[in-house]
Amino acid sequence: MLAAQARAQRSYRASFTVEVIGATVFTGLDLLTVLVIFRVTRTLGGFAFPSVFLMSTTSGLSFAAADLVVGNVEKLRLGIRTGQLDVLFIRPLGILRQLVATDFELRRIGRVIEGLVAVGIACALAHVAWSVPVALLLVLTVVSGTVFFGALFVAGATVTFWWIDSGEFANGFTYGGRDFTTYPVNVYGTFFRRLFAFGLGFAAVAYYPVLTLLHLPDPLGLPTWTGWLSPVVAAVAAAAATAAWRAGVRHYRSTGS
Numbered sequence: 567m568l569a570a571q572a573r574a575q576r577s578y579r580a581s582f583t584v585e586v587i588g589a590t591v592f593t594g595l596d597l598l599t600v601l602v603i604f605r606v607t608r609t610l611g612g613f614a615f616p617s618v619f620l621m622s623t624t625s626g627l628s629f630a631a632a633d634l635v636v637g638n639v640e641k642l643r644l645g646i647r648t649g650q651l652d653v654l655f656i657r658p659l660g661i662l663r664q665l666v667a668t669d670f671e672l673r674r675i676g677r678v679i680e681g682l683v684a685v686g687i688a689c690a691l692a693h694v695a696w697s698v699p700v701a702l703l704l705v706l707t708v709v710s711g712t713v714f715f716g717a718l719f720v721a722g723a724t725v726t727f728w729w730i731d732s733g734e735f736a737n738g739f740t741y742g743g744r745d746f747t748t749y750p751v752n753v754y755g756t757f758f759r760r761l762f763a764f765g766l767g768f769a770a771v772a773y774y775p776v777l778t779l780l781h782l783p784d785p786l787g788l789p790t791w792t793g794w795l796s797p798v799v800a801a802v803a804a805a806a807a808t809a810a811w812r813a814g815v816r817h818y819r820s821t822g823s
Contacts, residue, residue, distance in 0.1 A: 597622060597684060600748065611750035612785055616692035617776060618750060623688040624704075625747040625772040627681030628711025634674040636716045639665050639723040643730050652820055661815060662720065692780055700779060703793065707775035710800035711747075714771055717800070717807035718743055724807070727814035739766075747771040752785045759786075770799035 600622050604615045611618075642665060645651035654664045685708075694700060722736025729735070743762070746754075751763040751773045763769035770792075777784055778793025 597626065611753040613750050613782070616688065617780055617782065620685070620688040620692045620694075620780070621750065621772040621776045622748045623681065623684040624707055624776060625711065625744060627678065627685050628708055628771060629715050629744040630674070630677035630681045631708070631712040632715035632719060634671075634678055635712070636666050636719045637674065638668060638670060639719050640736070641665065641668070642723040643726040646726060646730055646818075649820075651818075662811060665723075694779060695781075703775060703779055707772070707779075707793070707796055710796035711771045713800040714767065714796075714803050715740065715743070717803035721803075721807040721810050724810045724814040727817050743768055743771075747773065750785075767799040767803060770796040 597619075600615075600619055603610060604618070608614070639662065642651070645654070645665070651661075654661050657664065685704075689704075694704075718740045719736075722740055725736060743766075746758075746762055747768050751759055751769045754763070759769075763773070774784070774788070775793040775796050776782075778790055781790065784790070784792070
């Protein structure tokens with residue numbers, strides 16, 4: 567199914583190229599907000615531009631990869647409203663896998679490529695001291711962030727089984743979470759730090775891994791090895807999203823339920 571979608575989209579080469587470029591430019595504009603902020607201040611939360619830019623690009627790459635892989639699950643509400651989801655239940659394939667493969671948007675790969683380039687530039691600006699553990703941590707951070715955001719996409723879509731018009735609610739955690747992880751968590755108020763950074767685990771997406779990568783002390787007082795916990799947080803998020811998805815599928819009783 568994925569291969570068929572890819573072939574179909576690439577058959578119109580000019581259109582596909584324009585869409586990839588457009589998606590890439592759109593993502594690049596998000597990174598420009600960091601540049602705009604640092605035109606009026608030298609530090610943000612006590613961190614210089616290279617450190618914050620590395621947090622932003624790492625988070626952006628993870629989000630772009632998750633959006634490429636499972637972003638289509640957001641269309642679940644349309645399948646429920648129109649009854650098309652019922653068709654997926656009669657096929658001998660997993661419902662989630664079918665949703666992901668349906669209307670797979672290959673153009674989103676441009677965001678992933680742009681994210682990879684941006685992370686490389688950010689690492690150069692931050693003068694990352696490369697070693698095997700550092701390279702491993704960076705890879706684990708991106709992979710864990712991708713799993714984490716993917717879990718958010720799935721969990722947000724699952725709400726649709728009970729509340730069809732929950733799209734904006736889910737976006738508050740997916741796209742809002744991406745924006746939250748763009749900056750150091752210590753710039754937010756105590757309530758938001760406790761709820762989003764630690765309660766929901768957003769601090770493990772980029773903030774603490776980057777502090778560990780650059781050997782920077784945490785203004786909030788947590789130890790330097792905290793950055794290695796991102797795979798654990800991602801695994802917990804994935805398990806929670808899986809449990810929620812299975813509960814939603816069990817709840818579903820065809821269109822209108």
